Amino acid sequence: MSRRILVVIGHPDPSPDRLCRALASAYAEGAERAGHTVRKIDLALLAFPMLRTMQEFEHGTIPDSLREAAEAVAWAEHLMFVFPLWLGTMPAMLKAFLEQVMRPGTAFAYPEKGEGFAKSLLRGRSARLVVTMGMPAPVYRIWFLSHGIAGMRRGILNFVGVKPVRETLFGMVANANDAKRAGWIKHMQKLGERAI
Numbered sequence: 581m582s583r584r585i586l587v588v589i590g591h592p593d594p595s596p597d598r599l600c601r602a603l604a605s606a607y608a609e610g611a612e613r614a615g616h617t618v619r620k621i622d623l624a625l626l627a628f629p630m631l632r633t634m635q636e637f638e639h640g641t642i643p644d645s646l647r648e649a650a651e652a653v654a655w656a657e658h659l660m661f662v663f664p665l666w667l668g669t670m671p672a673m674l675k676a677f678l679e680q681v682m683r684p685g686t687a688f689a690y691p692e693k694g695e696g697f698a699k700s701l702l703r704g705r706s707a708r709l710v711v712t713m714g715m716p717a718p719v720y721r722i723w724f725l726s727h728g729i730a731g732m733r734r735g736i737l738n739f740v741g742v743k744p745v746r747e748t749l750f751g752m753v754a755n756a757n758d759a760k761r762a763g764w765i766k767h768m769q770k771l772g773e774r775a776i
Contacts, residue, residue: 586656588620590661603765606765624673660710688701708746710750733747
């Protein structure tokens with residue numbers, strides 16, 4: 581079954597040599613080859629402000645530079661985010677992007693008086709987080725409990741209704757040889773084909 585997929589490249593460095601871009605391209609290629617429709621957003625190529633107040637978050641408007649991105653999030657049936665691990669979590673640019681596009685009225689709705697919890701507006705969507713890091717991936721999972729990724733999965737994506745959220749972690753990327761990287765690329769193509 582064909583799916584609508586949004587690939588978000590969350591590496592702040594626009595260099596085409598970044599592994600995150602190769603992984604994103606491999607995923608998109610695999611998905612398109614399998615008949616899925618793919619859109620891509622490269623955050624390094626966008627300019628947008630950070631949110632600074634709750635008033636702005638709740639009542640401000642999405643910046644013009646992110647309107648197309650916010651529409652793509654609503655359009656997608658499956659979201660794929662690829663980013664490097666910086667200080668144990670996502671880069672600030674990716675967090676700022678999520679704060680802008682996962683706003684009330686777009687990704688969730690505050691409850692009416694007397695009601696319980698916020699209403700998730702992105703139910704029925706799934707996601708995959710693809711994360712590159714300098715440390716071994718098992719160390720991040722076991723010792724650090726994948727804390728930065730868990731915050732993105734539960735605190736942001738699950739909150740707005742995106743489930744399931746799967747993870748793919750690539751560790752020791754700076755020391756990986758060409759054969760290892762080629763294996764990662766092939767793996768991403770297969771995940772893209774399956775749209776998971």
